[in-house]
Amino acid sequence: MSLDRSIAVIGTGTVGAMALWQLSQRGVTDLHGFDTYAPGHDRGGCGGQTRIFRVAYKEGAEYVPLLQRAKDLWRSLESESGADLLTLSGGLSIGPHGHPDLEQILHCIREFDLPHELLTREESNHRFPHLPLSEGETAVLDKSAGVLRPEQAVIAAAEQAQRNGAQLHTYTSVDSVRPDAEGVTVHSSQGTHRFDHVILAPGPWSRELLELSSLPLSVHQITTFWFLAKNPEAFAKEVSPIVIRTGDIAFSCFPAVDGETVKVSLHSFPRPHLDSAEKIDRNPGRRYLAAVREAVETHLPDLIPHPVRIGSYADCFTPDNHGVIGSLPNLPHVTVATGFSAHGFKLAPTFGEVVADLATAGETGHSIEHLAPARFF
Numbered sequence: 001m002s003l004d005r006s007i008a009v010i011g012t013g014t015v016g017a018m019a020l021w022q023l024s025q026r027g028v029t030d031l032h033g034f035d036t037y038a039p040g041h042d043r044g045g046c047g048g049q050t051r052i053f054r055v056a057y058k059e060g061a062e063y064v065p066l067l068q069r070a071k072d073l074w075r076s077l078e079s080e081s082g083a084d085l086l087t088l089s090g091g092l093s094i095g096p097h098g099h100p101d102l103e104q105i106l107h108c109i110r111e112f113d114l115p116h117e118l119l120t121r122e123e124s125n126h127r128f129p130h131l132p133l134s135e136g137e138t139a140v141l142d143k144s145a146g147v148l149r150p151e152q153a154v155i156a157a158a159e160q161a162q163r164n165g166a167q168l169h170t171y172t173s174v175d176s177v178r179p180d181a182e183g184v185t186v187h188s189s190q191g192t193h194r195f196d197h198v199i200l201a202p203g204p205w206s207r208e209l210l211e212l213s214s215l216p217l218s219v220h221q222i223t224t225f226w227f228l229a230k231n232p233e234a235f236a237k238e239v240s241p242i243v244i245r246t247g248d249i250a251f252s253c254f255p256a257v258d259g260e261t262v263k264v265s266l267h268s269f270p271r272p273h274l275d276s277a278e279k280i281d282r283n284p285g286r287r288y289l290a291a292v293r294e295a296v297e298t299h300l301p302d303l304i305p306h307p308v309r310i311g312s313y314a315d316c317f318t319p320d321n322h323g324v325i326g327s328l329p330n331l332p333h334v335t336v337a338t339g340f341s342a343h344g345f346k347l348a349p350t351f352g353e354v355v356a357d358l359a360t361a362g363e364t365g366h367s368i369e370h371l372a373p374a375r376f377f
Protein backbone atom coordinates (compact mmCIF):
# COMPACT_ATOMS: atom_id res chain seq x y z
CA MET A 1 0.00 0.00 0.00
CA SER A 2 1.37 3.44 -0.82
CA LEU A 3 -0.01 6.95 -0.58
CA ASP A 4 1.63 9.50 -2.86
CA ARG A 5 1.80 12.46 -0.46
CA SER A 6 4.43 14.48 1.39
CA ILE A 7 3.67 14.88 5.10
CA ALA A 8 5.78 16.31 7.94
CA VAL A 9 5.28 15.78 11.67
CA ILE A 10 6.70 18.69 13.68
CA GLY A 11 7.56 17.34 17.13
CA THR A 12 8.24 13.60 17.30
CA GLY A 13 7.58 13.39 21.04
CA THR A 14 4.70 11.34 22.39
CA VAL A 15 1.84 11.99 19.97
CA GLY A 16 4.07 13.01 17.05
CA ALA A 17 6.01 9.72 17.15
CA MET A 18 2.75 7.76 17.21
CA ALA A 19 1.42 9.81 14.27
CA LEU A 20 4.63 9.17 12.33
CA TRP A 21 4.35 5.42 13.02
CA GLN A 22 0.70 5.35 11.92
CA LEU A 23 1.40 7.36 8.76
CA SER A 24 4.35 5.12 7.89
CA GLN A 25 2.04 2.09 8.05
CA ARG A 26 -0.20 3.74 5.46
CA GLY A 27 2.69 3.93 3.02
CA VAL A 28 2.98 7.74 2.81
CA THR A 29 5.72 8.06 0.19
CA ASP A 30 7.46 11.20 1.50
CA LEU A 31 7.20 11.21 5.30
CA HIS A 32 9.35 13.35 7.63
CA GLY A 33 9.61 13.91 11.38
CA PHE A 34 11.33 16.96 12.89
CA ASP A 35 12.35 17.35 16.53
CA THR A 36 14.47 19.85 18.44
CA TYR A 37 15.80 16.88 20.41
CA ALA A 38 15.56 13.11 19.77
CA PRO A 39 12.85 10.52 20.51
CA GLY A 40 12.64 9.64 24.22
CA HIS A 41 14.28 12.85 25.50
CA ASP A 42 13.63 13.90 29.09
CA ARG A 43 12.19 17.43 28.83
CA GLY A 44 8.68 16.99 27.53
CA GLY A 45 5.82 14.57 27.76
CA CYS A 46 7.60 11.23 27.74
CA GLY A 47 10.21 11.63 30.49
CA GLY A 48 10.09 9.95 33.88
CA GLN A 49 10.20 6.15 33.40
CA THR A 50 6.48 5.28 33.72
CA ARG A 51 2.99 6.39 32.72
CA ILE A 52 -0.40 5.21 33.91
CA PHE A 53 -2.72 3.38 31.53
CA ARG A 54 -6.36 3.09 32.64
CA VAL A 55 -9.72 2.69 30.93
CA ALA A 56 -12.41 3.49 33.56
CA TYR A 57 -11.77 7.18 33.13
CA LYS A 58 -12.54 9.87 35.70
CA GLU A 59 -11.87 12.51 33.01
CA GLY A 60 -14.97 11.43 31.05
CA ALA A 61 -16.74 8.41 29.53
CA GLU A 62 -16.17 9.84 26.03
CA TYR A 63 -12.55 8.70 26.35
CA VAL A 64 -13.36 5.01 26.95
CA PRO A 65 -13.60 3.92 23.27
CA LEU A 66 -10.39 5.87 22.53
CA LEU A 67 -8.68 4.08 25.44
CA GLN A 68 -9.90 0.66 24.35
CA ARG A 69 -8.46 1.34 20.91
CA ALA A 70 -5.23 2.58 22.52
CA LYS A 71 -4.79 -0.73 24.32
CA ASP A 72 -4.94 -2.62 20.99
CA LEU A 73 -2.50 -0.19 19.39
CA TRP A 74 -0.05 -0.47 22.32
CA ARG A 75 -0.11 -4.23 21.76
CA SER A 76 0.47 -3.74 18.00
CA LEU A 77 3.45 -1.50 18.67
CA GLU A 78 4.84 -4.11 21.07
CA SER A 79 4.49 -6.92 18.56
CA GLU A 80 5.95 -4.90 15.67
CA SER A 81 8.90 -3.56 17.67
CA GLY A 82 9.51 -6.42 20.12
CA ALA A 83 9.54 -3.87 22.98
CA ASP A 84 7.81 -4.54 26.31
CA LEU A 85 5.69 -1.39 26.74
CA LEU A 86 2.48 -2.06 28.70
CA THR A 87 2.06 -4.22 31.80
CA LEU A 88 -1.57 -4.64 32.85
CA SER A 89 -0.96 -4.69 36.58
CA GLY A 90 -4.41 -3.23 37.34
CA GLY A 91 -5.29 0.23 38.59
CA LEU A 92 -6.49 0.90 42.13
CA SER A 93 -8.46 4.14 42.56
CA ILE A 94 -8.72 4.94 46.26
CA GLY A 95 -10.83 7.67 47.82
CA PRO A 96 -13.46 8.64 50.34
CA HIS A 97 -16.68 6.70 49.75
CA GLY A 98 -18.81 8.59 47.18
CA HIS A 99 -15.99 10.86 45.96
CA PRO A 100 -16.94 12.35 42.51
CA ASP A 101 -13.86 10.79 40.83
CA LEU A 102 -14.85 7.33 42.04
CA GLU A 103 -18.44 7.95 40.94
CA GLN A 104 -17.26 8.92 37.43
CA ILE A 105 -15.10 5.78 37.26
CA LEU A 106 -18.11 3.66 38.27
CA HIS A 107 -20.22 5.42 35.64
CA CYS A 108 -17.69 4.38 32.93
CA ILE A 109 -17.64 0.83 34.29
CA ARG A 110 -21.43 0.57 34.12
CA GLU A 111 -21.76 2.22 30.71
CA PHE A 112 -19.09 0.08 29.02
CA ASP A 113 -19.29 -3.04 31.19
CA LEU A 114 -15.58 -2.75 32.04
CA PRO A 115 -13.76 -5.49 34.01
CA HIS A 116 -13.36 -4.32 37.60
CA GLU A 117 -13.66 -5.13 41.30
CA LEU A 118 -15.13 -2.98 44.06
CA LEU A 119 -13.10 -3.42 47.23
CA THR A 120 -14.02 -2.51 50.78
CA ARG A 121 -11.29 -1.13 53.00
CA GLU A 122 -10.81 -4.55 54.60
CA GLU A 123 -10.71 -6.43 51.28
CA SER A 124 -8.25 -4.00 49.70
CA ASN A 125 -5.95 -3.92 52.73
CA HIS A 126 -5.92 -7.72 52.85
CA ARG A 127 -5.02 -7.97 49.16
CA PHE A 128 -2.64 -4.98 48.91
CA PRO A 129 -1.30 -4.40 52.45
CA HIS A 130 1.45 -2.13 51.08
CA LEU A 131 -1.24 0.27 49.71
CA PRO A 132 -3.44 0.75 52.79
CA LEU A 133 -6.86 2.41 52.78
CA SER A 134 -7.91 4.60 55.71
CA GLU A 135 -11.19 4.67 57.61
CA GLY A 136 -14.09 5.71 55.33
CA GLU A 137 -12.25 4.93 52.07
CA THR A 138 -13.11 2.46 49.31
CA ALA A 139 -11.26 1.26 46.22
CA VAL A 140 -12.14 0.42 42.62
CA LEU A 141 -9.79 -1.94 40.79
CA ASP A 142 -9.74 -1.26 37.03
CA LYS A 143 -8.55 -4.58 35.62
CA SER A 144 -7.64 -3.05 32.24
CA ALA A 145 -5.21 -0.57 33.81
CA GLY A 146 -1.47 -0.80 34.11
CA VAL A 147 1.88 0.80 33.58
CA LEU A 148 3.49 2.05 30.35
CA ARG A 149 7.20 2.61 29.61
CA PRO A 150 7.14 6.03 27.93
CA GLU A 151 10.69 6.54 26.67
CA GLN A 152 10.82 3.04 25.15
CA ALA A 153 7.38 3.56 23.59
CA VAL A 154 8.29 6.79 21.81
CA ILE A 155 11.60 5.34 20.61
CA ALA A 156 9.83 2.17 19.39
CA ALA A 157 7.26 4.20 17.41
CA ALA A 158 9.92 6.43 15.84
CA GLU A 159 12.10 3.43 14.94
CA GLN A 160 9.16 1.56 13.40
CA ALA A 161 8.33 4.64 11.33
CA GLN A 162 11.93 4.81 10.11
CA ARG A 163 11.88 1.11 9.24
CA ASN A 164 8.78 1.83 7.16
CA GLY A 165 10.61 4.60 5.28
CA ALA A 166 10.06 7.79 7.32
CA GLN A 167 12.95 10.25 7.60
CA LEU A 168 13.69 11.56 11.07
CA HIS A 169 15.39 14.97 11.43
CA THR A 170 16.64 14.92 15.03
CA TYR A 171 18.08 18.04 16.69
CA THR A 172 16.26 20.10 14.07
CA SER A 173 14.04 22.85 15.35
CA VAL A 174 11.17 24.22 13.25
CA ASP A 175 10.81 28.01 13.37
CA SER A 176 7.78 28.57 11.17
CA VAL A 177 5.04 26.78 9.25
CA ARG A 178 3.51 28.78 6.37
CA PRO A 179 0.49 27.24 4.63
CA ASP A 180 -0.83 28.46 1.27
CA ALA A 181 -3.41 27.20 -1.22
CA GLU A 182 -1.29 24.25 -2.43
CA GLY A 183 0.63 23.10 0.64
CA VAL A 184 2.91 24.17 3.47
CA THR A 185 6.39 25.71 3.64
CA VAL A 186 8.38 24.75 6.74
CA HIS A 187 11.47 26.64 7.92
CA SER A 188 13.76 24.64 10.17
CA SER A 189 17.33 24.87 11.42
CA GLN A 190 18.16 22.61 8.41
CA GLY A 191 16.63 24.91 5.80
CA THR A 192 13.34 25.26 3.92
CA HIS A 193 11.07 22.32 3.11
CA ARG A 194 7.80 21.94 1.23
CA PHE A 195 4.98 19.48 2.12
CA ASP A 196 1.40 18.70 1.11
CA HIS A 197 0.38 18.51 4.78
CA VAL A 198 1.93 19.24 8.19
CA ILE A 199 1.09 17.86 11.64
CA LEU A 200 1.97 20.19 14.51
CA ALA A 201 2.59 18.22 17.73
CA PRO A 202 5.02 20.41 19.72
CA GLY A 203 3.60 19.61 23.19
CA PRO A 204 4.81 22.04 25.87
CA TRP A 205 6.69 24.07 23.24
CA SER A 206 3.38 24.94 21.50
CA ARG A 207 3.31 28.50 22.80
CA GLU A 208 6.62 29.18 21.09
CA LEU A 209 5.11 28.62 17.63
CA LEU A 210 3.34 31.73 16.37
CA GLU A 211 0.97 29.53 14.35
CA LEU A 212 -0.60 28.22 17.60
CA SER A 213 -0.88 31.58 19.38
CA SER A 214 -4.68 31.66 18.92
CA LEU A 215 -5.07 28.67 21.27
CA PRO A 216 -5.44 29.27 25.05
CA LEU A 217 -2.54 27.01 26.05
CA SER A 218 -0.45 27.03 29.22
CA VAL A 219 2.64 25.08 30.26
CA HIS A 220 3.11 23.48 33.66
CA GLN A 221 5.87 21.59 35.34
CA ILE A 222 5.12 18.14 36.76
CA THR A 223 7.54 16.83 39.37
CA THR A 224 7.83 13.18 40.32
CA PHE A 225 9.65 11.57 43.24
CA TRP A 226 11.16 8.09 43.57
CA PHE A 227 11.33 6.34 46.96
CA LEU A 228 13.08 3.14 48.00
CA ALA A 229 10.67 0.41 49.10
CA LYS A 230 11.37 -1.51 52.30
CA ASN A 231 9.85 -4.56 50.59
CA PRO A 232 10.38 -4.04 46.84
CA GLU A 233 8.90 -7.44 45.94
CA ALA A 234 5.46 -6.21 47.15
CA PHE A 235 5.69 -3.33 44.63
CA ALA A 236 6.77 -5.51 41.65
CA LYS A 237 4.88 -4.62 38.47
CA GLU A 238 3.61 -8.19 38.12
CA VAL A 239 1.70 -7.98 41.43
CA SER A 240 1.26 -4.34 42.41
CA PRO A 241 -1.34 -2.11 40.70
CA ILE A 242 -0.86 1.51 39.83
CA VAL A 243 -2.61 3.68 42.42
CA ILE A 244 -4.61 6.87 42.01
CA ARG A 245 -5.56 8.36 45.33
CA THR A 246 -8.16 11.15 45.56
CA GLY A 247 -9.12 13.23 48.59
CA ASP A 248 -7.18 15.79 50.63
CA ILE A 249 -3.86 14.14 49.84
CA ALA A 250 -4.07 13.08 46.20
CA PHE A 251 -1.32 11.32 44.28
CA SER A 252 -0.47 8.55 41.88
CA CYS A 253 1.96 5.77 42.75
CA PHE A 254 3.62 3.31 40.39
CA PRO A 255 4.94 -0.25 40.68
CA ALA A 256 8.71 -0.61 41.06
CA VAL A 257 9.53 -1.20 37.38
CA ASP A 258 13.27 -1.08 38.16
CA GLY A 259 12.85 -3.59 40.99
CA GLU A 260 13.62 -1.14 43.80
CA THR A 261 12.12 2.35 43.56
CA VAL A 262 8.48 3.45 43.65
CA LYS A 263 7.50 6.64 41.81
CA VAL A 264 5.02 9.02 43.45
CA SER A 265 3.47 12.03 41.73
CA LEU A 266 1.54 14.42 43.96
CA HIS A 267 -1.73 15.78 42.55
CA SER A 268 -2.79 17.87 45.57
CA PHE A 269 -0.01 20.42 45.14
CA PRO A 270 -0.20 23.19 42.52
CA ARG A 271 1.84 22.47 39.41
CA PRO A 272 4.14 25.44 38.77
CA HIS A 273 3.40 27.46 35.66
CA LEU A 274 6.27 27.80 33.15
CA ASP A 275 6.89 30.54 30.58
CA SER A 276 8.63 27.94 28.45
CA ALA A 277 9.33 24.22 28.58
CA GLU A 278 13.00 25.19 28.45
CA LYS A 279 12.67 26.78 31.90
CA ILE A 280 12.00 23.68 34.00
CA ASP A 281 13.22 24.20 37.56
CA ARG A 282 14.63 20.87 38.68
CA ASN A 283 14.66 21.91 42.35
CA PRO A 284 11.10 21.38 43.69
CA GLY A 285 11.58 23.50 46.82
CA ARG A 286 11.04 22.68 50.49
CA ARG A 287 7.24 23.02 50.58
CA TYR A 288 6.77 20.59 47.70
CA LEU A 289 9.20 18.14 49.32
CA ALA A 290 7.40 18.41 52.67
CA ALA A 291 4.03 17.77 50.99
CA VAL A 292 5.19 14.64 49.17
CA ARG A 293 6.90 13.36 52.32
CA GLU A 294 3.65 13.84 54.25
CA ALA A 295 1.77 11.91 51.53
CA VAL A 296 4.20 9.00 51.73
CA GLU A 297 4.30 8.94 55.54
CA THR A 298 0.50 9.02 55.71
CA HIS A 299 -0.45 6.58 52.95
CA LEU A 300 2.61 4.55 51.86
CA PRO A 301 4.24 3.32 55.09
CA ASP A 302 6.31 0.69 53.25
CA LEU A 303 8.37 3.39 51.51
CA ILE A 304 11.34 5.18 53.08
CA PRO A 305 9.87 8.72 53.02
CA HIS A 306 12.90 10.56 51.63
CA PRO A 307 13.14 10.64 47.82
CA VAL A 308 16.22 9.06 46.28
CA ARG A 309 15.51 10.69 42.91
CA ILE A 310 13.46 13.66 41.67
CA GLY A 311 12.49 14.45 38.08
CA SER A 312 10.67 17.45 36.60
CA TYR A 313 9.05 17.51 33.17
CA ALA A 314 6.72 19.82 31.25
CA ASP A 315 3.29 19.34 29.67
CA CYS A 316 0.92 21.62 27.77
CA PHE A 317 -2.56 22.34 29.20
CA THR A 318 -5.87 23.73 27.91
CA PRO A 319 -8.43 25.53 30.13
CA ASP A 320 -10.76 22.48 30.18
CA ASN A 321 -7.94 19.90 30.39
CA HIS A 322 -8.97 18.21 27.15
CA GLY A 323 -6.45 18.11 24.31
CA VAL A 324 -6.79 19.81 20.94
CA ILE A 325 -6.85 17.76 17.73
CA GLY A 326 -7.93 19.17 14.38
CA SER A 327 -7.41 22.16 12.14
CA LEU A 328 -7.30 25.85 13.06
CA PRO A 329 -8.82 28.79 11.18
CA ASN A 330 -6.29 30.26 8.70
CA LEU A 331 -4.06 27.17 8.86
CA PRO A 332 -5.08 25.03 5.86
CA HIS A 333 -3.21 21.75 5.27
CA VAL A 334 -2.17 21.68 8.94
CA THR A 335 -3.42 19.29 11.66
CA VAL A 336 -2.78 20.37 15.24
CA ALA A 337 -2.37 17.93 18.16
CA THR A 338 -1.48 19.49 21.50
CA GLY A 339 -2.65 20.46 25.01
CA PHE A 340 -2.97 16.94 26.39
CA SER A 341 -3.09 18.29 29.95
CA ALA A 342 -1.18 15.62 31.91
CA HIS A 343 -3.25 12.68 30.66
CA GLY A 344 -2.25 12.24 27.02
CA PHE A 345 0.30 9.46 27.15
CA LYS A 346 -1.99 6.46 27.52
CA LEU A 347 -4.07 7.72 24.58
CA ALA A 348 -1.14 8.60 22.33
CA PRO A 349 -1.41 5.73 19.81
CA THR A 350 -5.10 6.50 19.26
CA PHE A 351 -4.34 10.20 18.93
CA GLY A 352 -1.63 9.24 16.41
CA GLU A 353 -4.22 7.25 14.47
CA VAL A 354 -6.72 10.13 14.56
CA VAL A 355 -4.10 12.58 13.34
CA ALA A 356 -3.06 10.19 10.56
CA ASP A 357 -6.75 9.90 9.52
CA LEU A 358 -7.14 13.68 9.41
CA ALA A 359 -3.88 14.21 7.52
CA THR A 360 -4.60 11.59 4.86
CA ALA A 361 -8.42 11.52 4.57
CA GLY A 362 -9.56 14.78 6.20
CA GLU A 363 -11.82 12.87 8.62
CA THR A 364 -11.73 10.18 11.29
CA GLY A 365 -14.11 7.48 12.50
CA HIS A 366 -13.17 8.18 16.13
CA SER A 367 -15.44 10.40 18.26
CA ILE A 368 -13.27 13.38 19.13
CA GLU A 369 -15.81 16.20 19.47
CA HIS A 370 -14.51 17.00 22.96
CA LEU A 371 -11.06 17.65 21.44
CA ALA A 372 -12.23 19.97 18.65
CA PRO A 373 -10.22 23.22 18.40
CA ALA A 374 -13.49 25.00 17.47
CA ARG A 375 -14.51 25.07 21.15
CA PHE A 376 -11.95 27.85 21.66
CA PHE A 377 -13.09 30.06 18.75
Ligand SMILES: Cc1cc2nc3c(=O)[nH]c(=O)nc-3n(C[C@H](O)[C@H](O)[C@H](O)COP(=O)(O)OP(=O)(O)OC[C@H]3O[C@@H](n4cnc5c(N)ncnc54)[C@H](O)[C@@H]3O)c2cc1C
Nearest residue numbers: 011013014015036044045052174203205340342344345346
Ligand atom coordinates in the same frame (compact mmCIF):
# COMPACT_ATOMS: atom_id res chain seq x y z
C1 LIG B 1 5.71 13.93 34.56
C2 LIG B 1 4.49 13.62 33.75
C3 LIG B 1 3.69 12.55 34.11
C4 LIG B 1 2.59 12.20 33.34
N1 LIG B 1 1.86 11.10 33.66
C5 LIG B 1 0.93 10.63 32.78
C6 LIG B 1 0.33 9.37 32.99
O1 LIG B 1 0.62 8.67 33.97
N2 LIG B 1 -0.56 8.92 32.04
C7 LIG B 1 -0.88 9.66 30.95
O2 LIG B 1 -1.69 9.21 30.14
N3 LIG B 1 -0.32 10.87 30.73
C8 LIG B 1 0.58 11.35 31.61
N4 LIG B 1 1.20 12.55 31.38
C9 LIG B 1 0.81 13.35 30.23
C10 LIG B 1 1.47 12.90 28.95
O3 LIG B 1 2.75 12.37 29.18
C11 LIG B 1 1.50 14.11 28.00
O4 LIG B 1 0.20 14.65 27.89
C12 LIG B 1 1.98 13.72 26.62
O5 LIG B 1 3.20 13.01 26.71
C13 LIG B 1 2.19 14.97 25.77
O6 LIG B 1 2.63 14.56 24.50
P1 LIG B 1 2.97 15.61 23.36
O7 LIG B 1 3.27 14.83 22.14
O8 LIG B 1 1.91 16.66 23.32
O9 LIG B 1 4.28 16.37 23.88
P2 LIG B 1 5.80 15.86 23.93
O10 LIG B 1 5.86 14.41 24.21
O11 LIG B 1 6.52 16.77 24.86
O12 LIG B 1 6.33 16.06 22.45
C14 LIG B 1 6.53 17.32 21.87
C15 LIG B 1 7.78 17.21 21.01
O13 LIG B 1 7.84 18.31 20.12
C16 LIG B 1 9.19 18.71 19.99
N5 LIG B 1 9.17 20.10 19.53
C17 LIG B 1 8.53 21.13 20.14
N6 LIG B 1 8.65 22.26 19.41
C18 LIG B 1 9.37 21.93 18.32
C19 LIG B 1 9.84 22.68 17.19
N7 LIG B 1 9.56 23.98 17.06
N8 LIG B 1 10.57 22.04 16.26
C20 LIG B 1 10.85 20.71 16.38
N9 LIG B 1 10.43 19.96 17.43
C21 LIG B 1 9.71 20.56 18.38
C22 LIG B 1 9.75 18.51 21.39
O14 LIG B 1 11.15 18.41 21.40
C23 LIG B 1 9.06 17.23 21.81
O15 LIG B 1 9.84 16.09 21.49
C24 LIG B 1 2.27 12.96 32.18
C25 LIG B 1 3.06 14.07 31.84
C26 LIG B 1 4.16 14.39 32.59
C27 LIG B 1 5.02 15.54 32.16
